[in-house]
Amino acid sequence: MLWPDGISPGEGIALDWINEKVVLGVSTRSLVPAIFDAYVRVFHPAYQVNQRTGEGRTVRWKEVADWSGQEFSPSVSFSVIAGPTLGTESFPFGEPDQGRLDADTCTALKEILRLHTSSNAQCFFAFWDGYGIQDSIPFIKRGTLDGDSFLLVAGSIDLACDFPVGPTLWWSVDRAWLVVTDIDNDSTVVGCSSAAAAALFADPRLETLELAPQS
Numbered sequence: 001m002l003w004p005d006g007i008s009p010g011e012g013i014a015l016d017w018i019n020e021k022v023v024l025g026v027s028t029r030s031l032v033p034a035i036f037d038a039y040v041r042v043f044h045p046a047y048q049v050n051q052r053t054g055e056g057r058t059v060r061w062k063e064v065a066d067w068s069g070q071e072f073s074p075s076v077s078f079s080v081i082a083g084p085t086l087g088t089e090s091f092p093f094g095e096p097d098q099g100r101l102d103a104d105t106c107t108a109l110k111e112i113l114r115l116h117t118s119s120n121a122q123c124f125f126a127f128w129d130g131y132g133i134q135d136s137i138p139f140i141k142r143g144t145l146d147g148d149s150f151l152l153v154a155g156s157i158d159l160a161c162d163f164p165v166g167p168t169l170w171w172s173v174d175r176a177w178l179v180v181t182d183i184d185n186d187s188t189v190v191g192c193s194s195a196a197a198a199a200l201f202a203d204p205r206l207e208t209l210e211l212a213p214q215s
Helices: 061-068 078-082 103-116 194-202
Strands: 038-043 046-049 056-059 122-128 141-145 148-156 169-172 178-180 187-192 208-211
Touching: 038 194, 056 061, 061 078, 103 187, 103 194, 187 194, 194 208
Parallel strands: none
Antiparallel strands: 038 187, 038 208, 046 056, 122 148, 122 169, 141 148, 169 178, 178 187
């Protein structure tokens, strides 16, 4: 795997800059360092299958909240907005994926974020080592974050949606933004500039809400 133009081996790819800034035990800041102008929660879609036709559709969390009568807020969990019928036959929706972005959401993110970096769309990607994909991706080195081992890959942002599993973290070489999809979470957090956040909020392909760093 070639390093991006102008980047030396080891430069910028280490996870130290994240390790040094995250605050363990605090929701947003335990995932994304409090060094960005804005923080965006990107909700992984739920889904619903038509029992008559078998056709499926994606469902936004806001629709689930409206159905259940629960409040839709930046820090809400899916189990809360789903209400007490979650897990029963009367609950009409499928739960969102944990630890991975669906193809449409991933594509929207990469198309927007590539416009908000000065690093010629070159990125670093970190994959949780527990996926066991070391033979399937061209990783350069391993790194550690919060005690977990990660495989680190360098390349174009165009690769973001093409790996056998989605990256747990990916960021531009200039660190203008950071995308974190924790393996246990059913939403993704993006730390970025105010302009990038505005673009994410405005894109109709995404369901997003603004997060406070301390939330």
